[in-house]
Amino acid sequence: MTRFIHIADLHHARHDDTTRLIEHASFDIQRSKLQQLADVILTEGIQAVLVAGDVEVSDPEDFLPYLKEWTMLGATVYIVFGDHDVNRVAYKKVWETVGNVHCFLEPDYVFDERLGAGIYGLSCETRRAGLREAFLRVSPRHDSHPNLFLTHGDRTDFPPDVVRTLGYDYFALGHLHEYKPPFVRGGVPFIYPGHVFSVWDGSGKAWRTGIVIGTISADGVSHEYRPFEGAETRRISFNRFMRDEGRIRLTLDNIVWDHDGWVKDDDMIMRSLVRSILTRYPDDYFITPSNRSQAITRVCMTGRTLLGDNSAFENFYHRSFKATATTQ
Numbered sequence: 194m195t196r197f198i199h200i201a202d203l204h205h206a207r208h209d210d211t212t213r214l215i216e217h218a219s220f221d222i223q224r225s226k227l228q229q230l231a232d233v234i235l236t237e238g239i240q241a242v243l244v245a246g247d248v249e250v251s252d253p254e255d256f257l258p259y260l261k262e263w264t265m266l267g268a269t270v271y272i273v274f275g276d277h278d279v280n281r282v283a284y285k286k287v288w289e290t291v292g293n294v295h296c297f298l299e300p301d302y303v304f305d306e307r308l309g310a311g312i313y314g315l316s317c318e319t320r321r322a323g324l325r326e327a328f329l330r331v332s333p334r335h336d337s338h339p340n341l342f343l344t345h346g347d348r349t350d351f352p353p354d355v356v357r358t359l360g361y362d363y364f365a366l367g368h369l370h371e372y373k374p375p376f377v378r379g380g381v382p383f384i385y386p387g388h389v390f391s392v393w394d395g396s397g398k399a400w401r402t403g404i405v406i407g408t409i410s411a412d413g414v415s416h417e418y419r420p421f422e423g424a425e426t427r428r429i430s431f432n433r434f435m436r437d438e439g440r441i442r443l444t445l446d447n448i449v450w451d452h453d454g455w456v457k458d459d460d461m462i463m464r465s466l467v468r469s470i471l472t473r474y475p476d477d478y479f480i481t482p483s484n485r486s487q488a489i490t491r492v493c494m495t496g497r498t499l500l501g502d503n504s505a506f507e508n509f510y511h512r513s514f515k516a517t518a519t520t521q
Contacts, residue, residue: 428479
């Protein structure tokens with residue numbers, strides 16, 4: 194039995210964005226998530242790390258510490274590029290200075306003897322231009338060992354009738370930022386591990402984040418989702434553009450709370466609700482909906498900070514109401 198890690202959509206850039214009021218930079222939070230992989234590699238006996246695109250670093254040197262640590266612990270790292278990886282040539286030049294790192298700048302197939310599986314890597318261009326056509330050119334395989342298909346794109350880019358003929362057991366994908374139960378196309382599971390962490394994704398799309406751990410055995414290729422430890426993004430959104438008599442629409446993203454999607458349009462009730470939710474998740478990051486009419490379009494603060502600073506709470510509370518009917 195062998196094992197691999199599948200991650201995607203790191204978007205690990207050093208954003209210098211003055212339009213968002215953020216307690217901690219996404220880069221620093223992402224770093225705390227990515228550093229957790231070393232312990233997984235060590236304790237779970239991981240042979241390979243599959244990175245399914247959109248690493249998107251500001252400087253390729255920023256990703257080197259992870260590559261060095263993961264390979265030092267015995268994992269081979271395979272990377273395809275996503276539509277946001279515009280500097281992929283520079284990435285490959287720097288990252289492949291580390292032994293046991295393979296970047297698929299061009300489509301290629303590699304057999305990993307330690308993993309006991311073959312890996313086909315197919316990167317995609319901006320806006321996924323030409324991805325479907327490149328996929329249609331992939332030659333079928335008829336191997337006795339398992340094969341993994343590492344790529345970045347929407348599942349609709351890969352016709353199921355073609356998937357069925359290619360001889361791959363697991364599609365390791367990036368592009369969709371939320372982990373969901375696997376899609377099955379052509380009889381093959383399509384796995385998206387979701388993103389690592391980002392403030393801008395949390396704005397209207399607050400999801401749990403984590404990695405996928407794949408296992409290769411005599412029974413085939415299986416996988417499990419493993420959430421990251423530490424802070425998550427969550428969102429409270431009130432929408433007065435949707436009404437049900439005296440109630441307005443309530444959306445709680447990545448928040449476990451007993452509600453029917455509506456709340457009484459009463460300031461005292463809504464303030465109490467917000468405080469109760471912040472109290473339940475004091476160390477997590479709460480994202481407001483966007484308001485492009487203001488210089489600061491979004492706020493991202495921990496529950497603890499918002500509860501401890503009345504001014505910050507008031508700002509957050511008022512921003513939790515959607516500015517327009519289509520606000521994200």
